[in-house]
Amino acid sequence: MIKICSACNSTWAGGRICEDCGAELHDPYERDAGEKMPKNIWGYIRLQYGARRGMLVRVLAFLMVPVVFGLIAREAVLLNGAWVAVGLFTAAVAAFATWLFIYWAAGKAVRVWVLRKGQLQKRKMARALLKRAMPGSRS
């Protein structure tokens, strides 16, 4: 659960009082949240969640480095002589490239999640309507 300070827009993982300024915290999903919350708060929440998701993907990217390196290096050590060194070097480059790519993609994805969420939901809704219109597509 996320709680938001009505005075300074700080976000907290719970509690009743903002630890930054001492104002009351509000649950953005309570029924009268629309009146208590500043109008721009929804964009802010979306930004927070988008950034958090991007962070998780970047952690994933970091965890992929030893996996990619391990998979390629395991094959490389079976090669003959000097090719082992080439194989290990390739494994290191591939691991780094994987990290770089996911890290870059996470930045792109956050921008899409945060800025184009409305469009994505529209597309999802269109797909759902299409599915309902086609008989026998339910599995």
Ligand SMILES: [Zn+2]
């Ligand atoms: Zn506050």
